[in-house]
Amino acid sequence: MQVYKESHTRTSVMKSLIVLALFVSVFPSCLRANLAKPALEVVVLGSGGPRAFGRAGSSFIVVVEGRPRILVDVGPGAFLRIGQLNLDLENVDTVLLTHLHIDHSADLASFFNARALTSDGPIVYRIFGPDGEGLFPKTSRFVDLLVGDSGAFTYQKTFGAKETFAVHDLPINLNSPQTKIVDESSGLVVEEIATHHGDCPSVAYRIAYKGVVVVFSGDMDASALPNLVQLAKNADLLIFNCAVLDPPGSPSQLYDLHTPPKKIGEAAHQSGVKRMLLSHLAPDVEGQQTAVRLSIQASFAGPVTFASDTLRVPAGK
Numbered sequence: 417m418q419v420y421k422e423s424h425t426r427t428s429v430m431k432s433l434i435v436l437a438l439f440v441s442v443f444p445s446c447l448r449a450n451l452a453k454p455a456l457e458v459v460v461l462g463s464g465g466p467r468a469f470g471r472a473g474s475s476f477i478v479v480v481e482g483r484p485r486i487l488v489d490v491g492p493g494a495f496l497r498i499g500q501l502n503l504d505l506e507n508v509d510t511v512l513l514t515h516l517h518i519d520h521s522a523d524l525a526s527f528f529n530a531r532a533l534t535s536d537g538p539i540v541y542r543i544f545g546p547d548g549e550g551l552f553p554k555t556s557r558f559v560d561l562l563v564g565d566s567g568a569f570t571y572q573k574t575f576g577a578k579e580t581f582a583v584h585d586l587p588i589n590l591n592s593p594q595t596k597i598v599d600e601s602s603g604l605v606v607e608e609i610a611t612h613h614g615d616c617p618s619v620a621y622r623i624a625y626k627g628v629v630v631v632f633s634g635d636m637d638a639s640a641l642p643n644l645v646q647l648a649k650n651a652d653l654l655i656f657n658c659a660v661l662d663p664p665g666s667p668s669q670l671y672d673l674h675t676p677p678k679k680i681g682e683a684a685h686q687s688g689v690k691r692m693l694l695s696h697l698a699p700d701v702e703g704q705q706t707a708v709r710l711s712i713q714a715s716f717a718g719p720v721t722f723a724s725d726t727l728r729v730p731a732g733k
Contacts, residue, residue, distance in 0.1 A: 453482035455626040456731035461497040463695045463723035466519040473519035486510045491519045495526035505531045513545030514634025515618035532576030540580045546617035547585040556583040588617040609647045611640035614673040628732040641683045648687040653731040657696030681712035695723035
């Protein structure tokens with residue numbers, strides 16, 4: 417009788433293991449859904465720049481514990497990638513604009529439209545971007561020109577969910593201090609600092625949550641590197657826009673707008689970031705990835721990855 421019970425027990429255990437194995441093979445997505453989600457994850461919507469060569473313009477979604485929350489820049493093609501990835505926009509309430517060049521901001525109205533048409537209730541946006549100067553309006557004026565009472569797309573606010581826009585114009589002087597602009601009770605914190613991108617006002621952003629930090633450089637020339645080094649101190653992930661080769665590999669005028677790889681590597685080393693993602697890639701940079709990586713790694717010992725549209729990157733370990 418004891419032998420029968422032991423045999424029966426072994427048979428039951430074996431059956432359970434077989435059922436479990438079948439479940440794992442048939443329903444792997446269910447198991448993945450139950451895994452712990454990273455505190456911060458970056459979804460690359462657009463990894464290109466102003467030239468049309470198969471990449472969307474610069475844009476990212478920051479996912480906070482599995483929920484898309486923050487839109488960082490929104491260049492041409494971001495709208496398409498959002499649909500391609502079937503991203504849930506219901507909780508995206510924060511927009512961070514590094515600057516107002518077309519390749520970083522052209523799909524903003526399209527994003528508003530997509531969000532409004534899929535929302536279950538009123539939307540309150542907090543939008544941050546640089547103050548105005550020269551040919552460039554301040555961010556609040558830019559948003560007003562798009563969806564304000566006399567804007568190009570005034571109808572947007574009547575086309576879907578009710579929308580409210582709280583727009584904040586950020587300092588653009590390089591002497592401006594690093595400033596905290598979002599501080600939620602959940603622990604989500606966003607900070608910004610002014611950078612420099614030729615004649616176009618620009619800022620960089622630092623997003624922190626549960627001890628994980630990701631920093632977005634935006635487009636910037638080398639004159640703003642001290643500010644970037646400060647903002648990116650000990651970050652887990654630095655996303656740096658790499659649009660030029662080391663001199664003299666790119667047209668000379670571009671070095672007044674962008675930072676070359678050698679200096680990117682030096683800044684990454686000085687800031688103590690753990691790893692880098694290079695985005696806003698130009699065709700010549702795309703074609704010389706090995707040389708660009710070697711130039712950066714002459715100073716920076718961490719991993720260097722090149723972005724591509726739809727890439728998902730956990731910001732922490």
